[in-house]
Amino acid sequence: MSKPRFIPGDWRRTLCAGLMLLCALRGAAADTTPDAAPLAGRLTEWVQAHAGGAAVAGPAGRRPRVEVSLGALDERIRLAPCLRMEPYLPPGTRPWGRIRIGLRCLEGATRWNVYLPATVRVFGQALTASADLAPGRALSAEVLRLAEVDLAAEASPALVDADALRGRSLARPLAAGQVLREHHLRPRQWFGVGETVRLLAQGRGFAIRSEGRALGPGLDGQTVRVMVEGGRVVSGIARAERTVEVLL
Template sequence: MNRYRQALLTLLTLPFWQYAYAQDPGPRQQHAALRDMIEQFLHTQAAGLPGNASISVGAIDPRLNLAACPSPEAFFPAGSRAWGRTTVGVRCTAPASWTIYVPATVRVHGDYFVAAAPLAQGQTIGQNDIRKVKGDLTTQPAGVITDASQAIGRSLAISAPAGAALRQDTLRAQQAIQQGQTVRITTNGPGFRVSAEARALTNANEGQVVQARTASGQVVSGVARMGGIVEVTY
C-alpha cells in the first residue's frame, strides 16, 4: 500500500509539463502520408501545363509531432502555384487543428522555341527563323513561346540573339489593315458565303476587331485578317 501511495504522491508533485508528457498522446500523423498527398495534389494542379511535370516534395521537419488527421487538406498559400520552386500548405481541422507548410519543386519538361539566328527588331518571323528545343519550361522567361503559330508572322519588338528564347511579350502582330484601305468583307453561314467591298475606318492587327463602311454607308465590325479581309459573323 505504501508503494502505491508513494507513486501517487510523486505523480501529484510532478510539474505540469512532465505530467502532460507522461500521458498517452494518441495516434500521430505519418509524415510520409502527407508527402504522398502533396505530390498527388501537385500532379493534379499541373495536369493542364504545356509539358510533362516532374514533382519533388521537400522533407517535413521530423520534430513536428502532429496529431493524426483523417482528412488533411492540401492548398496553395497566396502567391504559390504548381510552377518551379513552390510551397504547399496542409491543414487539419479535426480532431486537432494544425497547419504546416512544405517546400516542393515542379519542373515542366516540354518544347519551346528560340531564335535560329540573330533576329533584328521589327523583323517578321518566318518558319526558318525559329527552332524548337526541349527543356524545363519553369526556368525560362514568363510567356515563352511553346507553339510555332504564336511566333510565325509576327514581328519582333526587340532584337534577339541566336538561341534566345522567344517570348510573347516581345512579339507584335502584323498590321493586317490600314485606315482608309479598301477591304473585302466576308460573311459565312450555313450553305452561303457573301462578300463585298468596304473601306476600313481604323487600323487593325491580325485578329483584332476593325470597323469598315460599305458602299451603302453601313458600318460593320469584323475580325481583321491578312490580305485586307474582314470576317463578319452574325
C-alpha cells in the first residue's frame, strides 16, 4: 500500500503534518506509517523557523531553542489506513505552548478526523526577577537578570529589554527567578487627572488637533474622558505623553 502523502500548504500545516504523522498514526496500520526520523528532523526545522521566529529576539540575536512534546491518542482508537491526509490547526490555535492538532483522512476506505495534544516549548533569553518583588515595585536593571526560560509557557509575552522598563512598576508580585511578562506590569500612565492634554482626531484626508482637560488618568491604551472648550466631554485613547486619540 502506498505511504500517506500530505497536501502542500503553509508552515502551520507542515508543522501539523510532522506532529501528527509521528504520533497520531500509532493506532493505524503499520504499513501506512513512514519513517519517523526524517519527519522529526523536518518538524524541528519548521518549528525553529516559525515558532521560534515568532519569539522576541534575545540578546545578540540569539535564536530560541524549541522542544516538542507529543501527546498520544486514546489507545482504544484504531485508525483505518489512509492514502491522503490533511493536518490542520483549529481556528485561533497558536503553535506555542499546549496545543491541539487535527488530522483528517481525505482519501481512504474510511474517512476519519482526530485530535492530538502537543506541547511546544520555546526556550530563549528573557528577564527574570533577581529577588522577590512586591506589587508597585519600580523596575530597573538592578532587580532583573536575563535567563533562559520557556517563552511559550504563558500567553503573555516575556520581556527582554530592561532599559525599556525604566519607570514601569509591577501590578502583581514577582517571585525570585520568575519570568517577567507583559501582564505583570502596570499600564504606563501618560498623564494625570486634571492635566492639559492634546486631542488628535484623524481620518481619510483630514486631521484635527485641539486641547482639553483630562477627567481621568491617562493609562496607556485605555479610554479616558476629556473636557474641551465649552464644557463638552469627548472620549479617546491615551496613546502617548499628554496625548489622546479621539474616537470618531
